[in-house]
Amino acid sequence: MMFGKVLKRNEEQAVASWVNYLNQVRLDRLIEGLNNQNINFSDAINILDSTMAKINETIIERNRGGLKGMHGFIAEVAEYGVENAREQILGKMPIYKWVNDNGPADLIRDGVEIQQKFVNSGNHLSLQAIKQHYGDYPWFLDGVRKYQIPSDHYEKIKYLLSITEKQANKMPTSDGEFSLKQWKEVHEFFDSEKIKFSDIEPSKLSYKDVQRDQIQETIELEKYSINETDKSIRKDLYDKSKPTLKQGAQVAVASAVIEGGMTFATGIVKKRKSGKNIKEFTTDDWIEISKDSGLGTLKGGVRGITIYALSNYTATPAAVASSLCTASFGIANEANRYRKGEITQEEFLLNAEILCVDVTVSALSSVIGQAFIPVPILGVVIGNTVGTFVYEIAKDNLTKKEQQLIKQYLEELQEYDKNLDKKLEAHIIKLQEELRVYYSLLEKAFSPDYSIALEGSIQLAVSLGVSEKELLNNEQETDAYFN
Known part of the structure; x- marks a missing residue:
């Protein structure tokens, strides 16, 4: 048992x-x-x-x-x-x-040579500058090369190429934004030149x-x-x-499969220990095993989603969340037995109390095991095994005084764990503040403004424990040191 x-x-x-x-x-x-x-x-x-x-x-x-x-x-x-x-x-x-x-190229982007033309004179949208460059280097577009122009020039050319002459003639020209002359120049450029619109790209800047x-x-x-x-x-x-609903559902399904499978295997082992071979199982035996397995699967699903929700949306450790789930199932079962008259009120209260202590020992043992053996699942299983065995032996064989000592020791461990958490949180807050100050000093020390950089370097050196006597505080001291 x-x-x-x-x-x-x-x-x-x-x-x-x-x-x-x-x-x-x-x-x-x-x-x-x-x-x-x-x-x-x-x-x-x-x-x-x-x-x-x-x-x-x-x-x-x-x-x-x-x-x-x-x-x-x-x-x-x-x-x-x-x-x-x-x-x-x-x-x-x-x-x-x-x-x-x-x-011939101003920039290289991932191996692609680029000639950039930012020319606004004559309102030619940089096209005449491209034409002149292409005349000097007629081989420029052989292979993978590009011309790059201001983003506003590119968008205007793109628009002018997209409309007809009739549409262009109707555009308002009083603000100088568009003109039929410019429309004709753009179309003639791409109709007569060897340069295609795809050979030109927009800059990230206007x-x-x-x-x-x-x-x-x-x-x-x-x-x-x-x-x-x-x-x-x-x-x-x-x-x-x-945390996501999808991952929560995956946890619920996996937990249901594990608990349902374990209940199924346990049911078969229990029947075997009663002296029956598997081939001798009756229909009622299989119905009982299936019923227990189904209940185990349901409990597993509830356990999985409960642990996932409590550990992610509240400040509840996963081991404690599992124990809370186990205690809830156990107390609900004892309450059902009490309603049916199978146990007295005193027995119900005693069983509920023992159940809560059981799951508390299991949770605490798992946490301690994980701390000493920081391997996922393995540390928890070993810790829970050792802790539960020790507790069961103590509960069955030791005196009430000895049991009280063990209980007191477990409470002290929990209190000690809380204190450690508080100290760790305080250290983390202090470390974050020190890192913030350090990064601030570091940013000043490497500022492009030499006066800010000098001041930042001094502050950084002082923060790292350099003696003020060894610091160079101004230009005169710096010149004297290097001379």
């Missing part, structure tokens, strides 16, 4: 441990995903910062291209930086390379976005967009880590 009881408890706690494992896998994936996203976000922002710094240092400060051509060089660097940042925030590798050699007095705002807006993308990714990671 003791062995059968232990086997039953093991089955119950094994289901609980499996549910706990599923929950832990989701949480581990969430934490891993958030940690990776921290890196992706930091790298994406760093790419945008370095892009703006490169635009300032290599183009604006050097007046590269002059007032009329500067925006073209800015567009090349901005395209390269913005696209790489958008890939990085998604956890992908950068795809753009800035060629910067005044050759003509206005890359102007000298606008690029800083463009990069800042891109940072905002990156931040919004980051929030969306984190929300998606969190949503995926939530």
Whole structure:
């Protein structure tokens, strides 16, 4: 009887441990995903910062291209930086390379050479600039190469190609947005040139976005967009880590199969021990086994979904949830016996009390076993087996005083476990706060603004225990140190 009881408890706690494992896998994936996203976000922002710094240092400060051509060089660097940042925030590798050699290609994207044309003069939508480049390099479109123009130019060309001359003639021209002349120029370009519309692609930026007095705002807006993308990714990671109805149903079905199968096997073993061979089982024997198996299957399904719900939607450990389920079934059975007059009121109360202690020992033993043997299900089963055997032996053979000592010891373990949880939570909160401060200092220490970086480096060094006597606090001390 003791062995059968232990086997039953093991089955119950094994289901609980499996549910706990599923929950832990989701949480581990969430934490891993958030940690990776921290890196992706930091790298994406760093790419945008370095892009703006490169635009300032290599183009604006050097007046590269002059007032009329500067925006073209800015567009090349901005395209390269913005696209790489958008890939990085998604956890992908950068795809753009800035060629910067005044050759036939300005950018390379995943091996595809791109010539970028941001020209607004004459309102030719950058097409005349493409025509001139193609005349200089007639082989440019042999193979996989592309021309890239501002996104607003591309959309306007696309629209003009989609309407008839009659429609174009009816378009209002007072605001200079459209004209029949421009419609004709676009159509003649693609009718007469070897360049197809498919050879041209839109930049991620408009003509206005890359102007000298606008690029800083463009990069800042891109940072905002990156931040919004980051929030969306984190929300998606969190949503995926939530318990689902589908997984809950899978747990219920699996638990039902396990408990129903175990009840079926136990029923056959019980009949065999009574002296009957399987071939001697009567119809009534099989009906009894099937009835018990069906009830076991039902209980298993209820247990599975209950454990899943309690462990995910309340602060209830899976082992405790399983024990609560077992206690509920047991007390309901005892209540039914009491209603039928099979047991007295005193017996009902005593049986219910013993049942609650039984499942408490099972839950506590499973938790301790899992702690000492951190292997999913195995630790729970071993812990439950040892704990239940010890408890049964104590209950049957030890004095009331000894039983009280064991009970007191179990209560102390539970209290100790609660205290450890509180201390762990306090340490985690403290660690999170220290990490927040550390990342803040780290961000300042690597700021592109050297004055902020100097101040951040000093604060970071102090936070890491560097003596103030060894710090370089200003430019004079820095110059003196390196001289």
